[in-house]
Amino acid sequence: MSTVRRINVDLPLIAVGIALSLYGLAIVFSAGQTDVHTAADKAYRAQAVWIVVSIVAAFAVSRASVRLIEWITLPAYAFTIVLLLALLVGLGSGAGTASSTAGWLTIAGHRLGQPAEFAKLTVVLMLARVLAQNRVAPRSMIELWKPMLVAGGPLLLIMAQGDLGTSIVFVGIFFAMLFWAGVAWQLLLLLASPVISLVLGFDPRIWGAWFLILLALVLWYKPFLGEGLFVVAANVMMGIVGPLLWEHMKPYRQNRLKVFLDPSVDPRGSGYHVIQSQVAIGSGGWFGRGYLHGPQKRLAFLPEQYTDFIFAVVGEELGFIGVSIALALFLMLFLRVVRISERANDSFSSLVAFGLLASWFTHVLENVGMTLNLMPITGIPLPFFSYGGSFMLACWLAIGVLARVSSEGRGGKVGPLRV
């Protein structure tokens, strides 16, 4: 064969991925530079090794065709479920801000990784597979039972570990992929409505207003009668259950929610993280206090400065400019992935790409929002920044898959890869 095997590399995607990883590595290094010894001081070395390993793994994945990926989706998904079940039968242990949870697969005292990170990937693949089978976009809830099962299973298993943050990511992925599959926004809202009722249930007046809006929505969208009644009933239930559920919540979770509403209720305890994070970010000003020189970080006022609160280090040391650059890089990444999704060759590829985007986007929104108390504190990491091998690997595997989808897709100057 004289045909040149040319891989159509999605350069912008790779470049943004590398830029984010290097930016993240620089911040992990800085996070280790403190006046008092913390666990973070050597973290940058491991992180650098993981970046290299992850990029190699991403390259390997990018060599696999989307069809191959589609083919291994089901076994991979099944394997993920097995791993998640394994955590629940006593092979899990906690770490970091999520130390009270059991997210790490631990065998004979060795931490092997966090199955939840890979579950995000496999759930995206599995959802894509299931949704791609539909010829037309689902118009009713009953048609969504498969995707609900696919996302709901791992979600419940992870919630059972006590990891609320990661389960939120699954919710994000689920809704985003339904949206991308063409499900009407009204139906999505009806689907989400019981959860909204649960949250708003704390204040009867607000809940009442929401309920009126919901009724209007039901009348407008005209779902099946049974589904309409179900939604209304579910909302009423949640409005009642909400306050009861609150009573039975674990104290640390109650605290996190209370602190989210007002960090000053517990400045030395649960509110401490977010107050110190806000102080660090705010004190950064326009240009920051200088790379490596953030006093909040140096003097260990900033907790989890190399994992969950790493973005506060960006804010403190590099200021608004550094924050803008980081957010701009994320925006470039996201818009690039939207483009990849648009131009994907087939619906499975397109849905996979958009699902991966949803996963990252939820992480960024939640993690960055948390540092300024715009989101409640949940221990979920910032893609490409937070220290952690499993997560870095997961992020780059996603880039590998996206690169493949991109190269197989339409558009661009060079045609899709033909072997």
Place this chain on the structure above:
Amino acid sequence: MSFHPNDVVRRGRAASVIIAGVLFFLLTAFFRAQVIHSEQALLQSEENRLRQIPTPAPRGKIYDRNNKLIAENVVGYSVALLAQNEDTLRATLTRLRGTINLSGKQFEDAIKRFRRDRARPTTIVQDASFDVVSVLEEHRMEFPSLIIQTAPKRIYPSGVAVGSFVGYTGEINEGELANLAAAGYKPGQQIGRTGIEKQYESQLRGQEGIQFVEVDARNRIVRNGRAREDVTPAEGKPLYTNIDLDLQEYIHTLFGDTLAGAAVAIVPKTGEVLALYSSPSIDPNRFVGGVSSAYYDSLNHDPRLPLLNKAVQGQYAPGSTFKLATSVIALEDSLITFDTRMPQACNGFYYFGNRAWHCWKKEGHGSVNLTGAIAQSCDVYFYQLGQKIGLSRLVAGGISLGFDKKTGIDLPEEKRPIFPTSVPDYFNQKYGARGWTQGSHELNLSIGQGDNSQTVINVARFYSALATDGSEPVPMIARGAPQRTKRFLLDSVTVAQLRKAMMGVVSEGGTAAAAAIAGVKVAGKTGTAQTMRFSAGGKPLYYAWFAGMAPAEDPSVVVVVMVPNVTFEGSTSAGLATKIIQHYLHKQVTNTIANTG
């Protein structure tokens, strides 16, 4: 599945808008936090990392009239901890116990100090020895939140000799903190406790300095200084006093270790207090930084009451020294002249109200006039003079002569003398309407007995008026403008005549023959007042007074000495006063010679 290209593009656009919108929203939140509200966060961040370590200020020095040092400061060390909460403080203190000796009291005191002010470093050892400091410096790495700093320590070079007026300093206590919060006092600071240290606290206390250190999230000190410009402490203002340290120390040696009593020397025209001594005195150096319970107990159980300042707090019947007051009242009312004799001559007794009132001289003085009665201190004369004056006038006269008031000396411990406030209410209230007779009180008061207990300083004040033209000064330890008040309604000639009468006492045959000094004439009056206590041998014990002045013609010094609980014959007061005057005037004479060249 609707993957028609048009639908995909539409959803792609919607997705892009949502993503960009959310990230833009995040960006605006950061803009708000980092650009608009940056100031507060920066302030908070500084507050987080900078701790203000107070650096104690030296107190102002105290000088005597010749600029000799009465109180100064030496370098001491204090040990403090920066604690985050009570638990960490307790834990660190417990660990510290493995390195240095910490008593249970020091432990608990530290906890108390922490509770009062959590932001301030908690003082652990107020005055650490050099040994303790070097051990701690060795273990510095184990206690990163430990602060060892130099703290000026108060010292009184003359020690016991000045303990009676200088007072001492100590760590501020809860009550003082509550009262003085407005004046900016903080836990762990030193404050004047008694004496002039207390009286002139606001002048002597310095202005605490601030050292900025950088701490980490667990309050461990990361680095000293360079965080912000330190504020150097300002030493308190010096206090210049009228005390003659040489005379004060001389009086201290005169009393020695065994004799109890009090002596006061003042300049009559100005009220300058040259010396003020109460024996046994206390060593103020041993009170600085907390008195040991052993020393305090030894003072507290001493029967000679060293903790009672006998010059300004102790109240003693003035005895015959009060006869001059009786005389002044009678002369003011023109009831008598210096030549007036009483109806009954002295034969050792005066019969009144079914009992014989004794004169101190059993053989009697015969018929004497006022001059003779003062010189020989004839009780019988003054009994009758008292009756002539009448109780109401005697009490009113005593009050107008200031025997019921504080002198206003600049010592916070001064007590008000005991003296009847009015007739007959005071007596009715004290003894019941039928429990007293006017006559016996007339007799008792006229010779300085009865309801009359004076402080030594108040007697000195009265004698200052006698030493001048009948005006008296406020006794002042600190240097300042004299305050004088005309007290006697007598002209200066009459007052001079009283002094002349008092000179009789010191010449041959007077009750105080021991008080005559070669070269300078002394005017003075003894007093021997009953204490109602008895010696081991059953002899009655007296408060032995001597109030004197010299030179008699124009006195430049008034000395009052009081020795409690001595037998009649054992009175040493006049001898002590003579030596004090001699010592002082001798000195003044040489000064004059030196001044004239």
